[in-house]
Amino acid sequence: xxxxxxxxxxxxxxxxxxxxxxxxxxxxxxxxxxxxxxxxxxxxxxxxxxxxxxxxxxxxxxxxxxxxxxxxxxxxxxxxxxxxxxxxxxxxxxxxxxxxxxxxxxxxxxxxxxxxxxxxxxxxxxxxxxxxxxxxxxxxxxxxxxxxxxxxxxxxxxxxxxxxxxxxxxxxxxxxxxxxxxxxxxxxxxxxxxxxxxxxxxxxxxxxxxxxxxxxxxxxxxxxxxxxxxxxxxxxxxxxxxxxxxxxxxxxxxxxxxxxxxxxxxxxxxxxxxxxxxxxxxxxxxxxxxxxxxxxxxxxxxxxxxxxxxxxxxxxxxxxxxxxxxxxxxxxxxxxxxxxxxxxxxxxxxxxxxxxxxxxxxxxxxxxxxxxxxxxxxxxxxxxxxxxxxxxxxxxxxxxxxxxxxxxxxxxxxxxxxxxxxxxxxxxxxxxxxxxxxxxxxxxxxxxxxxxxxxxxxxxxxxxxxxxxxxxxxxxxxxxxxxxxxxxxxxxxxxxxxxxxxxxxxxxxxxxxxxxxxxxxxxxxxxxxxxxxxxxxxxxxxxxxxxxxxxxxxxxx
Amino acid sequence: xxxxxxxxxxxxxxxxxxxxxxxxxxxxxxxxxxxxxxxxxxxxxxxxxxxxxxxxxxxxxxxxxxxxxxxxxxxxxxxxxxxxxxxxxxxxxxxxxxxxxxxxxxxxxxxxxxxxxxxxxxxxxxxxxxxxxxxxxxxxxxxxxxxxxxxxxxxxxxxxxxxxxxxxxxxxxxxxxxxxxxxxxxxxxxxxxxxxxxxxxxxxxxxxxxxxxxxxxxxxxxxxxxxxxxxxxxxxxxxxxxxxxxxxxxxxxxxxxxxxxxxxxxxxxxxxxxxxxxxxxxxxxxxxxxxxxxxxxxxxxxxxxxxxxxxxxx
Numbered sequence: 095x096x097x098x099x100x101x102x103x104x105x106x107x108x109x110x111x112x113x114x115x116x117x118x119x120x121x122x123x124x125x126x127x128x129x130x131x132x133x134x135x136x137x138x139x140x141x142x143x144x145x146x147x148x149x150x151x152x153x154x155x156x157x158x159x160x161x162x163x164x165x166x167x168x169x170x171x172x173x174x175x176x177x178x179x180x181x182x183x184x185x186x187x188x189x190x191x192x193x194x195x196x197x198x199x200x201x202x203x204x205x206x207x208x209x210x211x212x213x214x215x216x217x218x219x220x221x222x223x224x225x226x227x228x229x230x231x232x233x234x235x236x237x238x239x240x241x242x243x244x245x246x247x248x249x250x251x252x253x254x255x256x257x258x259x260x261x262x263x264x265x266x267x268x269x270x271x272x273x274x275x276x277x278x279x280x281x282x283x284x285x286x287x288x289x290x291x292x293x294x295x296x297x298x299x300x301x302x303x304x305x306x307x308x309x310x311x312x313x314x315x316x317x318x319x320x321x322x323x324x325x326x327x328x329x330x331x332x333x334x335x336x337x338x339x340x341x342x343x344x345x346x347x348x349x350x351x352x353x354x355x356x357x358x359x360x361x362x363x364x365x366x367x368x369x370x371x372x373x374x375x376x377x378x379x380x381x382x383x384x385x386x387x388x389x390x391x392x393x394x395x396x397x398x399x400x401x402x403x404x405x406x407x408x409x410x411x412x413x414x415x416x417x418x419x420x421x422x423x424x425x426x427x428x429x430x431x432x433x434x435x436x437x438x439x440x441x442x443x444x445x446x447x448x449x450x451x452x453x454x455x456x457x458x459x460x461x462x463x464x465x466x467x468x469x470x471x472x473x474x475x476x477x478x479x480x481x482x483x484x485x486x487x488x489x490x491x492x493x494x495x496x497x498x499x500x501x502x503x504x505x506x507x508x509x510x511x512x513x514x515x516x517x518x519x520x521x522x523x524x525x526x527x528x529x530x531x532x533x534x535x536x537x538x539x540x541x542x543x544x545x546x547x548x549x550x551x552x553x554x555x556x557x558x559x560x561x562x563x564x565x566x567x568x569x570x571x572x573x574x575x576x577x578x579x580x581x582x583x584x585x586x587x588x589x590x591x592x593x594x595x596x597x598x599x600x601x602x603x604x605x606x607x608x609x610x611x612x613x614x615x616x617x618x619x620x621x622x623x624x625x626x627x628x629x630x631x632x633x634x635x636x637x638x639x640x641x642x643x644x645x646x647x648x649x650x651x
Numbered sequence: 652x653x654x655x656x657x658x659x660x661x662x663x664x665x666x667x668x669x670x671x672x673x674x675x676x677x678x679x680x681x682x683x684x685x686x687x688x689x690x691x692x693x694x695x696x697x698x699x700x701x702x703x704x705x706x707x708x709x710x711x712x713x714x715x716x717x718x719x720x721x722x723x724x725x726x727x728x729x730x731x732x733x734x735x736x737x738x739x740x741x742x743x744x745x746x747x748x749x750x751x752x753x754x755x756x757x758x759x760x761x762x763x764x765x766x767x768x769x770x771x772x773x774x775x776x777x778x779x780x781x782x783x784x785x786x787x788x789x790x791x792x793x794x795x796x797x798x799x800x801x802x803x804x805x806x807x808x809x810x811x812x813x814x815x816x817x818x819x820x821x822x823x824x825x826x827x828x829x830x831x832x833x834x835x836x837x838x839x840x841x842x843x844x845x846x847x848x849x850x851x852x853x854x855x856x857x858x859x860x861x862x863x864x865x866x867x868x869x870x871x872x873x874x875x876x877x878x879x880x881x882x883x884x885x886x887x888x889x890x891x892x893x894x895x896x897x898x899x900x901x902x903x904x905x906x907x908x909x910x911x912x913x914x915x916x917x918x919x920x921x922x923x924x925x926x927x928x929x930x931x932x933x934x935x936x937x938x939x940x941x942x943x944x945x946x947x948x949x950x951x952x953x954x955x956x957x958x959x960x961x962x963x964x965x
Contacts, residue, residue, distance in 0.1 A: 154922075154923040154926070154927075155733070155734060155923060158734060158735070164733070164734070251705065252705075252730075252735045253735065255690075255698060255701060255702045255705065256690050256694070256702070258694065258695075258698045259694055259695075259698070262698075308735060308736070308737075324821060326820075326821050326822065327734070327736060327741065327744065327915075328741075328744075328745070328915040328919070328920070329817065329818065329820075329821070329915050330817075330820065330821075332820075352820075354817060354913075355913075356816060356817075356913050357910075357913075357923070358910050358911065358913065360800060360911070361815070361816050361910070361911055361912065361913050364800070364803045364804070364807055364808055364815035364816065365814075365815050365816050365817075365913075367807075367808040367815075368803070368807035368808050368811060368814065368815040369811065370807075370814050370815055370816060370817070523926070525684055525926075525927075525928060529684055532694075532696050532699060533696075568696060569695055569696025569697060570695055570696075571695065
């Protein structure tokens with residue numbers, strides 16, 4: 095008696111081996127082996143996932159789902175725009191350029207010509223929250239109260255503070271009529287729409303039904319293309335299609351979207367390869383060739399991110415000499431670094447990628463030119479016959495936007511060694527580094543640092559302002575470098591007070607070009623936002639943005 | 652016996668206090684700040700100060716510790732700084748997941764260890780003995796996370812039989828949909844206790860077999876099966892003691908395995924809380940784990956007494 099399954103599995107021959115020994119044992123064995131095979135068959139029959147996309151995120155927990163997502167931009171990507179809309183959304187349709195704003199729950203917005211602190215938003219009509227109630231002007235006021243009105247009964251004390259970066263420019267707000275609201279800024283500020291693109295609108299009715307923000311997370315109601323079906327802390331967020339989504343071009347093709355936090359890169363990779371998820375965020379660069387060879391899709395696109403050396407521009411540091419900073423920018427072989435990263439990044443020439451409308455026309459072009467770097471160093475008094483340039487650098491071990499910081503930092507260190515520069519690295523965890531950057535490097539008693547090595551988003555001009563405007567030095571902003579160029583400051587001030595988009599963009603581009611030429615940082619690479627998709631995933635067009643659109647995706651069965 | 656139990660429970664109080672205090676101090680000595688985990692990188696210093704005040708992190712350390720202790724005594728572990736969920740709820744959900752994993756791994760390890768150890772002891776000096784001892788040494792020495800990854804590569808990635816991570820969809824249930832997620836991490840985690848128990852049981856069995864009463868029993872003409880029962884009876888207390896301690900370690904020490912398999916238990920929660928400096932979660936988790944350890948030790952002692960009349964507690 096030959097078991098066809100066993101023969102198929104190549105185990106039949108092993109069965110023959112026992113033939114001569116004991117016949118009754120042989121049949122027992124055969125039954126046992128069959129049982130094992132049957133068991134394995136059962137094991138292999140994973141549940142079917144019809145039109146379900148399962149995503150492995152890099153976050154350590156599920157992002158908060160109550161309309162104020164944490165976990166930074168990744169939180170906004172998965173627990174923000176899929177579930178909610180802001181008055182102003184991000185445009186995911188033009189994937190050949192860096193994403194910009196698009197109408198969300200407001201169809202149109204403009205500054206009051208008579209009052210440059212007053213913005214008027216026209217609201218979209220016919221929008222319904224996931225709980226079925228209609229979206230009205232009162233809801234906008236109610237949602238801003240959640241963030242800003244400490245006297246309101248539903249003021250979200252625990253979470254609102256973490257969004258002050260986005261809301262603090264708003265001084266007050268009022269309903270004009272059923273389809274119009276006005277937002278007032280503290281100073282004339284043309285970038286307001288960028289800031290409030292993270293202020294998501296949730297349903298006041300649903301909140302009233304639930305009664306507190308903590309439980310609201312489990313059953314939130316927004317207006318977005320997906321509805322929350324189930325939130326299991328530390329395990330998953332399960333979303334289902336919202337058939338009534340107001341933007342008919344963005345009604346999801348998927349039935350379900352399941353989001354799982356998988357912080358460990360190897361675990362994410364195994365989950366993708368074993369078919370437990372169809373999509374992973376940020377596959378480790380060294381896993382990419384193998385994934386490609388196995389037929390997985392690797393998608394990459396530039397987006398406003400820069401991995402840089404933030405140089406201490408205050409007098410205490412040798413790097414405050416512009417010639418030194420230029421030398422560092424010219425002396426770095428970015429192409430080889432990009433190769434090491436498996437093509438998941440592109441060389442940086444400035445804070446923004448040169449394809450962006452705000453790049454401008456700088457005169458310096460940081461290609462790899464070690465001779466020029468040596469000459470600049472010599473001019474500044476370093477190198478053979480002069481002093482040795484020694485730099486103290488703080489490097490993070492991990493963190494959002496920091497890519498694979500340690501191997502990259504080692505590459506940079508090696509490159510500079512060839513120019514005779516000595517770098518001393520202090521490796522810290524990301525939290526410690528953020529703490530460093532919230533304080534001035536030249537404050538009394540601060541340990542001396544020449545450079546902080548950080549990768550961060552510069553999604554829009556407000557973040558550019560926070561990093562390069564003279565008034566943004568800590569504690570006001572992120573300008574740890576203490577970079578100050580009165581021309582840049584004047585251009586940015588003018589841009590933020592200009593409500594004519596063309597003029598405004600031109601001013602910002604001029605400011606950006608000046609920053610490139612001053613080189614307050616060493617611009618290293620722009621991350622390409624890599625993600626790995628199973629061959630079954632179709633229709634995903636990666637936007638050049640920190641946020642992405644999941645509504646056009648399909649999964650083959 | 653009752654007095655002994657009471658006294659042991661009372662001993663747990665200073666242990667709990669000491670564990671909490673040491674953990675609290677370690678968290679504050681280490682650099683980093685819980686606020687960094689919840690605010691965007693470009694949050695201003697003013698915002699940071701405000702939030703710090705909201706969480707009471709601006710108060711002196713002894714005051715913070717005192718406040719925390721006062722709440723815990725009333726059963727209130729506070730809320731996580733990172734996600735604002737109740738620490739008590741989080742602990743129940745995470746500890747139950749870890750408990751499932753740890754008890755499965757411990758049972759597996761215990762059974763494998765007893766069988767291999769017993770065989771090795773009974774057939775001392777033979778090939779069986781050497782194979783079992785090599786397994787024991789290997790089991791104790793092999794790095795968990797490495798073994799986990801190898802199992803994942805074989806059974807998830809290559810063969811596609813078992814899932815590589817997570818504890819299954821939604822809440823835990825004892826059905827195949829969830830149990831298939833348990834198999835690989837449980838095997839990975841069981842290797843160390845299996846190795847330890849093998850070695851212990853082998854030693855004990857060898858010792859018992861060489862004792863006079865065994866010779867007497869053999870002389871009386873007892874059959875092999877009965878002899879085995881006698882050996883088991885005498886070896887059980889030691890094996891159980893080792894296993895109880897191991898279960899304690901497994902409850903607290905599965906950080907690496909839980910991380911490799913993204914198993915949402917206390918290990919992963921601790922790992923995450925350490926990186927985010929989430930003090931309430933860290934404090935609550937370490938306290939509960941320490942208490943579980945103390946309780947398990949007590950339980951093992953009591954079971955040992957019940958099994959072995961020679962160990963009278965007064």
